Amino acid sequence: MKKLLALLLTLTMVVSMAACTKKEDPATNTPGSSTDSPKATATTAPTAAPKKVTLNVTTTYAGNDGNAQNYQDAVANWEKSTGNKVNDSSSTSDETFKARVLADFETGSEPDVLFFFNGVDSNAFVQAGKVVSIDEIRQSYPDYASNMKDGMLGASPVDGKNYSVPVNGYWEGMFVNKEVCKAAGVQIPDANTTWDQFLETCQKIKDAGFAPIAVSLATVPHYWFEFSIYNFLSPSTHNVLPKNTTDTQGQAWVNGINDIKMLYEKGYFPENTLTGTDDETVQLFIDNKAAFLIDGSWKVGGIEGLTTDIDNFTVTYVPGKGDRKTTDIIGGLSSGYFISKKAWEDPDKRAAAVDFITSMTSDELVSKFAQVSATALKNGPTVDESKLSSLAKDGLKYVKGATGMASAVEDQVPRECRVPVFDGMPNLVTGKNDIAEAIQSVLDLTAAQ
């Protein structure tokens, strides 16, 4: 009896282990997962996916992103037309998202397709050869991204090669709540407003009982970081990384963060700026409790989704000082769709991934996503202004009126190296940590990379 029981248990264990083995991801068992697969599949016709697959996709089209709904609709359409599925893990674009994606690559659980930053943020997985270059993709799929200007795709800082296909570019500007400005009796800042005039305006708004500037220094200090240091530089010098805190750029960084500290000390930020999330402070802005919000072009759609009175909002230039004109803005094409090497080496997923990106970067969808922002389309975006909200039209005027544009300097600094300034911003503005030392730490960490 005991022997029979032991035999039964052994059999159960063997069968269950065998069953577990069979449940492995088909991708790992397919012939295509072997090292010689790319060559083998390169000869296959680069048409539709040969087999229905589930693509793991991650993007920043989530949360308050203005294109979150457009993205979901586009994915649903693609799923319907191809029969493939998308396992979507999109998330709001913040430091946690970046950390998660990089950790996924490092631990071998990267997505098949990702919409990610093409600057230094992607250096780690580009260097590790975990994404496929557009040149390599075009060897099998010659028409891949052929509707885009190659020079604007956003070459990797690692080797100058293009790895990603951008959708919509970005600009950063200052959104304004008109009702708060009206209630405080102040003029909405425009192309001629100086930094000193802006400070006077903030004081009046504060005296009227509103928060002048909606910002979460705890979670998203990026935009104020950019414009504050931009105020001590110019479009041609903003994008140069300092060597130390005493050179021109380094001094600009120190002075810029000192300006943020000054704004904090004057009480121009919300009371919970050191503890609130970005969503919380944006909501203050939407709820007519704060006047200004610096954010990106993606926020146009975000605000449209959050308010029932879009005409109450506009976008204008961040008041400047020094060499930077008020109309000098920050913008560029900093993100794009990558295909991971893992997906590329899977013959079924390879075709599906190419098809997915081709679909998501078609002229029609790019125009829909981009609306008021820049694109790399050869034919340019087709925007029907009659369908745009007043805020989106203001966004178009904002870009047209720009006298200079620099891309965000944060893109020059690897994510983990920004920690002393970005994560440490609450301690910098409260004087707990020294600003120059924090910047030097950022530069040292960057240099060590």
Next chain:
Amino acid sequence: MTAHIYKNKKPIIFFLAPAFAFIIVFLYYPFIQNIINSFQEIAGLGSAAKGWQDPWYSNYTALLKDETMRIALKNTLIMLLVTVFGQVGIALLLSILTDRVSHGAKFFRVVYFFPIVISATALGLLFFLIVLYDKGMLNQLREFFGATKLVDFKSKPYALFTMMIPVMWQYVGFYFIILVTGLNNISSELYEAASIDGATPYQQVKYLSLPLLRNVICTCVVLAVTGSLKVFDLPWTLFPKGMSDTWLTGSYMFYQVFNANNVDYSSAIAVVIVFLGVVLSKLVNTIFKEKEY
């Protein structure tokens, strides 16, 4: 008796081997590797070590000078006290009260146990909405009672309190169930005899329930102490990146590896957490030595 049933030990070893191999591969090997990592220089998660630190113990000397680590240790020790007195203490009180009610005992058991089945992330979001600055439940209640100024419950000096209350609340049910089971194991005849002898309910608890629950309470305290060193998910949801100096050893370790990409340093923090866990469990075991009845 049982020792004689299985004279042939080979089948036992055969069935124990997979679990043993599993624990070696997925627990002890990573643990030893983690100790080695803490002395090495590692550029990023998944990257090979560049070599040994110079000097090899430099992560540990850095830990001694790290102010954030000091804050994390201090907060973790506070969390430990909150866990022991808050979680186990309240659970003990609730279990004794529930044990003595004649009606609705099952209802209370379900109610108190319920938070355990909710994920920590969901609980974090729940409390996030409760303590929200603008339109949060607490501030709305305050406004209802006439307060004119909003309070930021996530700022100092409220932050630690705001973080620890949900953690405490979450696990009360866990210890409650263990203690209720312990109370159920006490023979009702003892209570009947005590009652006939004229013992009041308070005396019954003091001279019967508590002494007979001693070993169960000891187990709960050991679990609470080791658990408090690992608390991470709920505080991280409420206070990401140690906002308002709410660092705990667990959250600081996570931050160092996933945000600062400082893998070797976070390995050193992990070693400190394990070291503290072993020392504190030993201490608790010594203080609450189990008794044979």
